[in-house]
Amino acid sequence: MGEAIADIIQKLHRTGTHPALEAMRKDIPEGVLPMLSIPGLRPDKVLKVHRELGVASLDELEQAARQDRLRAIKGLGPALQRKILQGIEICRQGQGQRHLHRAAELLQAAEENLRNSHLGLKRITPAGDFRRGCELVRDLSLVAETPRLRRPSEALKTGAQLTVHLADPRHYGITLLRATGSQAHLDALQKRAAEKALVFDEEGLRRGRRVVAGANEEQIYAALGLPFIEPELREGRDEIDRALEGRLPRLVKDKDIRGILHAHTDLSDGVDTLDDMAEAVRQRGYSYFGVADHWQSAHYAGGLSLKEIAQQHASIERLNRDYGSSFRVFQGIESDILRDGSLDYPDDILERFDFVIASVHSLFRLDRKSQTERIIRAVSNPHTTILGHMTGRHLLRRPGYDIDIEESLRACAK
Numbered sequence: 338m339g340e341a342i343a344d345i346i347q348k349l350h351r352t353g354t355h356p357a358l359e360a361m362r363k364d365i366p367e368g369v370l371p372m373l374s375i376p377g378l379r380p381d382k383v384l385k386v387h388r389e390l391g392v393a394s395l396d397e398l399e400q401a402a403r404q405d406r407l408r409a410i411k412g413l414g415p416a417l418q419r420k421i422l423q424g425i426e427i428c429r430q431g432q433g434q435r436h437l438h439r440a441a442e443l444l445q446a447a448e449e450n451l452r453n454s455h456l457g458l459k460r461i462t463p464a465g466d467f468r469r470g471c472e473l474v475r476d477l478s479l480v481a482e483t484p485r486l487r488r489p490s491e492a493l494k495t496g497a498q499l500t501v502h503l504a505d506p507r508h509y510g511i512t513l514l515r516a517t518g519s520q521a522h523l524d525a526l527q528k529r530a531a532e533k534a535l536v537f538d539e540e541g542l543r544r545g546r547r548v549v550a551g552a553n554e555e556q557i558y559a560a561l562g563l564p565f566i567e568p569e570l571r572e573g574r575d576e577i578d579r580a581l582e583g584r585l586p587r588l589v590k591d592k593d594i595r596g597i598l599h600a601h602t603d604l605s606d607g608v609d610t611l612d613d614m615a616e617a618v619r620q621r622g623y624s625y626f627g628v629a630d631h632w633q634s635a636h637y638a639g640g641l642s643l644k645e646i647a648q649q650h651a652s653i654e655r656l657n658r659d660y661g662s663s664f665r666v667f668q669g670i671e672s673d674i675l676r677d678g679s680l681d682y683p684d685d686i687l688e689r690f691d692f693v694i695a696s697v698h699s700l701f702r703l704d705r706k707s708q709t710e711r712i713i714r715a716v717s718n719p720h721t722t723i724l725g726h727m728t729g730r731h732l733l734r735r736p737g738y739d740i741d742i743e744e745s746l747r748a749c750a751k
Contacts, residue, residue, distance in 0.1 A: 368394035375424035382417070385410060399425050416702075433475055440467045440474035447479060447499055458483055460509060464502065464516035470569040480513045482506060489539050489551075510553035511541040521573020522566075529561050529577060596625035598669065599694055599725060604649060605630035605640055611652055611666075619664045628653065629669035629694050632681055643686070646670070650689070667691040671725065673698050678714025680721070687720035696725040709741040713748040724749055 348355045365387065372383045372395060386392045389410050392401050401407060402418040435443075444463045451458055458481040462468075465478035480502045489508040493501045504512035515523060523537075530537035535544055541551020542560050550556035555565050563580045567588050570576045579585050597618050601607035607614075611628060618626040628649070631640035641649065653666045660666070669692040672680040680687065680695055687693055695715045703711065716724050724745075 366393045368397075371395050372398055374428055375421060376427060377420050378417075378424060382413065385412065395425065395428075431473065434473040437467065437470070437472055437474060440477060443477055443498070444479065447477070447501075451479070451481060451501070456483070458503075462513060464513060465500075465518065468517045468568045469519065469571055476500065478502065478516050480504060480509070480516050482509050489541075506552060507548075508539070508541060508551050510555075510557055511539065511551040514554050514557060515539065517568050517571065519572050522571035522576065525573055525577045526557075526561065529563070533561065535560070594623070596623045596627065598627035598667075598692070599629045599671070599723070600627065601630050601671075602628060602649075604645055611649065612656065615656055615664075615666050619660070623664075625665040625667060627667040627669045627692060629671045629692070632670055632672050641670075646686075646689075669694060669722075671696055674711060674715040676700055676703075676711065678711040680715065680718055684720065687718075690720075692722035693720050694723040694725045695721045705739045705741060708739060709744055712740055712745045716745070716748050717751075 345355055345357065349358070365384075369383060369387050369392075372378060372386075372392075373380060375395075375398075386398065386401070386407065390401055390406060392398050398421060402421045405415075405418065407413040407418050407421075408415060444467060448461050448463075451461055460480075460482040462480045463478070464480050465474070465476045467474045467477070477499045478501075479499070481504075483503045483505060486503060486505045486508075490502055490504040490512040493503065500516075502512050502516045514526075527537045530542060535542050535549065537543075541548045542557050543549060550560040558565050558580075563577070564583075564585065566576055566580055566585065569588055570585065576585065600614060602611045602614060603609060604611075607630070609617075614628075615626045630649070633640040633642050650668055653668050656666045668690050670682070670687075670690050671694040672682050672687070674695050674697050675681055680693070682693075695718070697712070700711075712724070715721060
């Protein structure tokens with residue numbers, strides 16, 4: 338980093354602005370800035386679209402792409418148009434959503450506030466898509482027990498984000514069940530109730546005017562002839578049929594996790610030392626810790642040289658001697674998958690590791706057939722232990738990344 342960029346950063350940090358930034362803001366309409374949120378659309382392309390087509394908002398950009406107007410600009414074309422439309426759709430899907438851990442922080446703060454509110458609320462439980470374990474949470478929702486209500490339940494909006502569902506003890510279970518969702522799961526329960534000549538509504542599970550079950554979820558499922566269905570399974574797929582057939586899967590719980598894999602130290606693009614990370618994992622009660630720094634071809638992430646690998650392995654052996662049988666550090670590496678599906682390590686190097694993570698970090702625009710063949714060859718390598726970065730944030734950031742998931746997973750199974 339040069340002195341000029343360092344000076345800009347310091348002034349931005351001290352004042353929140355910079356003369357060069359203010360000058361650019363005068364030239365660029367405010368509506369152009371959201372275009373920078375589209376995955377893969379670089380600032381220079383945004384500027385070119387604005388200056389040559391007069392596009393000044395996301396809506397105008399979408400319209401220009403659908404009308405095939407970007408093709409006329411040098412350096413742009415059909416591929417970028419498709420990428421823009423895919424990116425806009427990704428942005429729309431994520432609007433109003435937050436990652437699970439962010440939602441957890443907000444819900445925990447809201448719960449603490451409610452407990453300190455002197456309203457006499459009991460059994461405050463998170464609901465909605467957070468309780469179902471969805472990775473992205475749209476609706477923040479809590480269910481709280483209150484001594485008495487005139488109605489079975491009452492939903493209170495506290496601002497634009499949070500809904501608190503109040504219920505008396507007799508209706509707590511049905512309120513929690515309905516507030517958890519999903520709607521498709523609730524529809525399936527309603528259908529199941531009708532088959533048994535029951536009514537499924539905010540009162541609970543009723544036969545005529547008599548409430549059969551409503552105080553807790555277990556009673557409601559049992560009255561429907563079903564075992565308890567965990568919230569994470571309530572997505573309206575085949576969970577009802579599986580429950581009836583006794584084929585519900587056993588969910589992985591936090592206590593089932595025995596160790597941590599795919600961790601980067603400060604030798605590549607991590608921030609903590611091997612010793613500190615291993616001890617932090619051990620202190621949390623896990624049995625093992627797997628280090629998987631980047632290989633040296635990952636220059637963008639400070640990948641390890643052969644000399645650094647040898648030094649790290651010596652450090653791991655030292656830690657394992659010190660820990661004895663109480664804890665184990667495994668020697669791993671994250672190896673890049675090259676264009677042809679081979680790994681960026683020769684076999685004699687791969688043999689030195691306890692596990693190998695094969696990941697895609699480049700060439701995201703290969704066609705579906707080539708990309709799939711690339712993945713299949715990588716997982717067919719006898720040294721590959723884990724396939725990493727096949728989807729998730731890398732896919733979201735690069736909409737052109739396209740593989741046949743089912744075929745790739747079949748190759749992993751083999």
